[in-house]
Amino acid sequence: MTATPASPLWRLVRYFIRPHLTVYGAFWTIVILVWIAATTFVERLTFIDGSVFTTVGLSAPKWFLFVFSLIMAVEVKVYVSYGITRRHVFAASAIALGATALGFALLTLAIFLIEQVIYERLGIADRLARYLLISTPLDGAELLAASFLVFVLYSACGWMVGAGFYRFGPWWGSLFVTPACAPFAAVELASSSYAPASGSGFGLTGLTPTWGTLLAVGAAALAVLGAYLIVRDLPIRKVSG
Amino acid sequence: MNIEIRNLTVRYGRTTAIDDLTLNLPAGKIYGLLGRNAAGKTTLLSVIAAFRRPSAGQVLIDGADPYENPGIVERICFVGQRLIGQDDDSVKTVLGLARALRPEWDQSYADRLLDLFEVPRRKAVSSLSQGKHSALGIVLGLASRAPLTILDESYLGLDAPSRYAFYEELLAGYVANPHTVILSTHLIEEVGSLFEEVVIIDHGRLVLHEETDVLRARGASVTGPAEAVDRFVDGLTVLAEQRLGPTKSATVYGRLGPERDLAARALDLELGPVGLQDLFIHLTRDGIARVDQPMEGTRS
Amino acid sequence: MFDERSPIYQQIADKIKEDVLTGVLREDEQVMSTNQYAAFYRINPATAAKGFHQLLDEGILYKRRGIGMFVSPDARTRLREQRRERFFDEVVEPVVAQAKVLDIPLSEVIAHIERLGGRP
Secondary structure (H helix, E strand, O other): OOOOOOOHHHHHHHHHHHHHHHHHHHHHHHHHHHHHHHHHHHHHHOOOOEOHHHHHOOHHHHHHHHHHHHHHHHOHHHHHHOOOOHHHHHHHHHHHHHHHHHHHHHHHHHHHHHHHHHHHHHOOHHHOOEOOOOOOHHHHHHHHHHHHHHHHHHHHHHHHHHHHHHHHHHHHHHHHHHHHHHHHHHHHHHOOOOOHHHOOOOOOOOOOHHHHHHHHHHHHHHHHHHHHHHHHOOOOOOOOO | OOEEEEEEEEEEOOEEEEEEEEEEEOOOOEEEEEOOOOOOHHHHHHHHOOOOOOOEEEEEEOOEOOOOOHHHHOOEEEEOOOOOOOOOOEHHHHHHHHHHHOOOOOHHHHHHHHHHOOOOOOOEHHHOOHHHHHHHHHHHHHHOOOOEEEEEOOOOOOOHHHHHHHHHHHHHHHHHOOOEEEEEEOOHHHHHHHOOEEEEEEOOEEEEEEEHHHHHHHEEEEEEEHHHHHHHHOOOEEEEEEEEOOEEEEEEEOOOOHHHHHHHHHOOOEEEEOOHHHHHHHHOOOOOOOOOOOOOOOOO | OOOOOOOHHHHHHHHHHHHHHHOOOOOOOEEOOHHHHHHHHOOOHHHHHHHHHHHHHOOOEEEEOOOEEEEOOOHHHHHHHHHHHHHHHHHHHHHHHHHHHOOOOHHHHHHHHHHHHHOO
8 A cells, every 4th residue: 555645636536536436337337237238128129220328328427427526526625624725626526537537438439339349240230220330430539529528518517516505505506506507508409419420429410520529628618617616715614603 | 833813804794703803823832712602713713724714814824824725734633513524424434534635644543542432433423422423523633643733612522531531632642742732612611721821702802812820810809898899909800790788799800919919918808719711701791802902911 | 630729830839849848759759740740630731841840940849851850859948948938927927817806815826826836
């Protein structure tokens, strides 16, 4: 067991590793099991007419991250009470969630690839109406980037909702949910999640690829900035007089 | 860690919790912070611990602003009456977090203290009795070995034997490694002997800051014939008066030197001591502490 | 353990003086360190130290570097001197004053004292 890192920031990052990985492991195990079950089930009873993972697994990771980040934001006060600055808590959380977003994006890509292989093996690839075709590495990279951005978006917004409730209280915190979710809502609205036919994982097809990317990156940056601003001056409340 | 507080004001909306407070707490002493409920103790300690920002004025710890200052806040340990936001965690988890984050954390000491206070490790914090919850707070505060340790009435839930065990542990740790400790409390007589200096605040203002022994010597009760008492206390700060027939008893505050002793005897008056608790009660009664100046003799 | 009558450091000093006078603490015997004292009586070490310093100043205790504090060889003599000086002011005068209040003639008081003095 290595010595405690000297920097408070890395102490906290290291603290996150085990519990986070445990939760992620549980989550993805469930997602994969459901995906396997759904694939088998659908193929047995009817026939697959589209990517099962698109139906079964695409929303789950982003909403999971939304809730997970919300919970992390609510924990900020605990870490500050243990002598970590708010900036370090934010940075540690950003590192953890950023790495997670990347990891989730890689898993998403992997599952789509595996699915593709399975469908080609089953010989059903040709008849699929809704399907993601990863025929070139560029497709794969696009999918990876799009997934990553969406995961970052949902994480940052979840964080804002959680931090907002603590900082603004239940009344204003509830009102704050809407603006806090605006970044990912904007991106979802501007894209079409149900028309992935042109090959981009989350179908940012309502806009040209350039504008779509800019919107996603801009919204993500805004959301991360918002997440930082809420906790930067977070007063820690105590019980008693 | 030296604490310098200059003209500190803290407001919550329209309420002023701390009002233009100036205070110097040199490092390496055990301080007692006394004040009634809602006097501003927790607010003051929260600002020192960088849990919140001042509305006006300055807090300097070792010459620097502690707020968002990593080198300073990691050396401050603040324990309140209840743990913040860890209700569903187990005791074990709580200690694990402390171990991961606190740079000077002493795990073997923590284990020994947990056994001493009989805190069950597997139970969730929310299911602990008040006494065990307080004990857990104590363990966190002591085992953190932080150069500035602040205990905000965090030991009040303990039963008497546990409290005394806590005082012993606190002293032992302090003797082995002198550091700065601030205890806020109501149990003045019990803990008073632990404090090197006492700070009293009321309605967000500093009432006094003095060495405990000096403070003790400042109070006196004067009992005797009413006229004689009145003559004696002329010029002194009278905190309280009681009358029973021709006899009067006054509680005074001030530097009473040996001449006063003789004067009292000459007037056939009886001088008695006033305990810290009574002094505190008198000094913070409405009307006394709304002074614009701290009490005479207040240091810094 | 300590009461409100006087500052704690004063009470500590007084108690040690008492122990020296009554022989509980012998001359050249080592006394507890201030930290041990503080831990034992649950008081602030600085307070204990203050009491000890007063005794050092008065010559009742002396310090041996690196070892600790000891009762001075002439401590008892010194204390008796101190007490003697104060005896008349602090003990005899109140007796006389009290006797006056109670209307007891001084001759009775003196006779009583002499009777007591006769006993071993």
